[in-house]
Amino acid sequence: xxxxxxxxxxxxxxxxxxxxxxxxxxxxxxxxxxxxxxxxxxxxxxxxxxxxxxxxxxxxxxxxxxxxxxxxxxxxxxxxxxxxxxxxxxxxxxxxxxxxxxxxxxxxxxxxxxxxxxxxxxxxxxxxxxxxxxxxxxxxxxxxxxxxxxxxxxxx
Amino acid sequence: xxxxxxxxxxxxxxxxxxxxxxxxxxxxxxxxxxxxxxxxxxxxxxxxxxxxxxxxxxxxxxxxxxxxxxxxxxxxxxxxxxxxxxxxxxxxxxxxxxxxxxxxxxxxxxxxxxxxxxxxxxxxxxxxxxxxxxxxxxxxxxxxxxxxxxxxxxxxxxxxxxxxxxxxxxxxxxxxxxxxxxxxxxxxxxxxxxxxxxxxxxxxx
Numbered sequence: 034x035x036x037x038x039x040x041x042x043x044x045x046x047x048x049x050x051x052x053x054x055x056x057x058x059x060x061x062x063x064x065x066x067x068x069x070x071x072x073x074x075x076x077x078x079x080x081x082x083x084x085x086x087x088x089x090x091x092x093x094x095x096x097x098x099x100x101x102x103x104x105x106x107x108x109x110x111x112x113x114x115x116x117x118x119x120x121x122x123x124x125x126x127x128x129x130x131x132x133x134x135x136x137x138x139x140x141x142x143x144x145x146x147x148x149x150x151x152x153x154x155x156x157x158x159x160x161x162x163x164x165x166x167x168x169x170x171x172x173x174x175x176x177x178x179x180x181x182x183x184x185x186x187x188x189x
Numbered sequence: 190x191x192x193x194x195x196x197x198x199x200x201x202x203x204x205x206x207x208x209x210x211x212x213x214x215x216x217x218x219x220x221x222x223x224x225x226x227x228x229x230x231x232x233x234x235x236x237x238x239x240x241x242x243x244x245x246x247x248x249x250x251x252x253x254x255x256x257x258x259x260x261x262x263x264x265x266x267x268x269x270x271x272x273x274x275x276x277x278x279x280x281x282x283x284x285x286x287x288x289x290x291x292x293x294x295x296x297x298x299x300x301x302x303x304x305x306x307x308x309x310x311x312x313x314x315x316x317x318x319x320x321x322x323x324x325x326x327x328x329x330x331x332x333x334x335x336x337x338x339x340x341x342x343x344x345x346x347x348x349x350x351x352x353x354x355x356x357x358x359x360x361x362x363x364x365x366x367x368x369x370x371x372x373x374x375x376x377x378x379x380x381x382x383x384x385x386x387x388x389x390x391x392x393x394x
Contacts, residue, residue: 069283069319089320105281109322109394113286119278150278152285153232162235169217170255176233179226180246181275185218 064091065129066110070117074101097125100147112138114154114164122147127167131156143167149182151175220274222252222266236261284318286394290374291349293387296332298344300352301384308349311391312356322394323358325349327367330386331379335369342367349389 068075068090075086078097084090086098092108100106100122107117112131118124123145131138138156144166153175156163162174168184223246225231233247236255244253244261250271252264271279289311291304300308315321327346329338346365354360373386 067320067322070281072281105277107281107283109283109286113394115283115285117278117281117283119275119281122278148275148278150275150282152282154286168219168221168255170219170257170259171221171236171238171253171261173221174235174237174243176235176247178230178232179224180232180234181222181224181271181278183218183220183274187216187218 064111065094065096065126065131066092066108066116068092068106069109070105070107072105073103073120075099075104075106092126094126094129097123099123110140110154112136112140112154112156114140114156115152116142117150118144119148119150122149124149135159138163140164141167144182144184145169146184146186151180151182153178216257219255220252220264221246222250222264222271223247224271225249283394286392287314288390288392290388290390292384293345293389295330295382295384295387296341298341298348300348308352309356312353312358315353315356315358315393318393321358321362323353323363324392325353325363325365326390326392327365328372328374328386328388328390329370330381330383331370331373331377332382333370335371338369339367342369345387345389349391353391 068086068088071086071088076099077084077086077090077092078099079093086106092098098106098118100118100120102120104120105118107115109115110129111133116124125143125145127143128139128141136155136159140156140163149166151166153164157175157177161176164175166173166175166182168182173180173182221234221236223232223234231247231249233245236244236246236253238255238261239258241260244263246253250266252266254262254264289307291308292301293299294301315323325346327342329342346367350363350365353363373383374388375383375385377383377386
């Protein structure tokens with residue numbers, strides 16, 4: 034009986050864990066954003082590890098999102114800003130801070146390679162250029178709302 | 190304030206330039222362009238190049254082209270070029286976040302008949318979203334004290350959550366909050382029963 038209980042408890046605990054990993058349940062506040070669109074090869078580099086990036090995956094500050102030649106990815110952030118990347122892209126979320134009460138924040142990302150579409154959100158309405166996209170040649174300060182960026186490294 | 194934020198930008202610019210390729214300047218080619226929004230409005234992006242002053246892009250398809258540390262070259266893209274270059278990225282943009290407001294009967298967590306109908310529509314629209322993230326915030330008008338209105342606004346928010354869950358929105362995707370009478374949509378005198386303030390805001394992304 035108590036063995037059964039323990040087994041049930043373990044099963045519940047591992048379900049809860051798997052659930053937490055898949056959706057990161059306390060999520061709504063904690064993460065910078067969430068993958069809403071994911072097609073083809075897309076991965077997240079986090080703390081030196083390469084993770085899959087399916088629809089529903091959480092995006093955190095300092096993550097790098099990488100798409101393969103058939104990959105595209107779309108992310109919605111806490112302040113309702115959105116970034117999406119086309120194939121062969123490397124996009125890092127350098128910094129993401131957002132206060133839901135004041136709508137103040139700072140959002141800095143870097144496109145190292147590839148194509149990016151961006152739509153600004155609440156923090157830019159609150160403070161223009163609080164969202165910035167860095168590239169090797171320039172930094173884009175966003176006043177709103179929709180724009181596109183392409184970075185092409187010279188062929189070696 | 191403006192000059193402070195500018196110096197932060199130029200500092201990060203220097204850091205970006207250093208960070209990218211130590212010792213040798215980048216020769217990466219960068220194209221940026223602003224797009225018209227739904228409704229014809231055009232946004233603005235300020236391009237801060239590694240050297241030289243900023244350039245503001247604020248008309249539809251206005252763009253900038255940069256190569257390495259060269260100057261900003263103004264370019265104008267057209268829809269066809271945008272589709273060709275950015276089509277896959279643009280088609281991966283998530284559904285735009287949206288918010289709704291539903292209204293309640295006085296002193297009650299009963300929705301008005303109109304809002305009851307719209308809540309059903311909202312629930313159906315939510316079903317079209319992949320991994321919807323929903324925040325439900327309850328409010329009251331300015332009748333009664335804080336304690337009463339905190340409880341009432343909580344009941345209203347929970348009522349909306351329950352209705353959404355009944356319409357198959359996953360319960361763990363819905364966050365509930367309540368503000369009592371602290372954030373009226375229309376500022377009235379204390380004690381005024383204004384139906385526009387008896388509401389729940391539903392934000393979806």
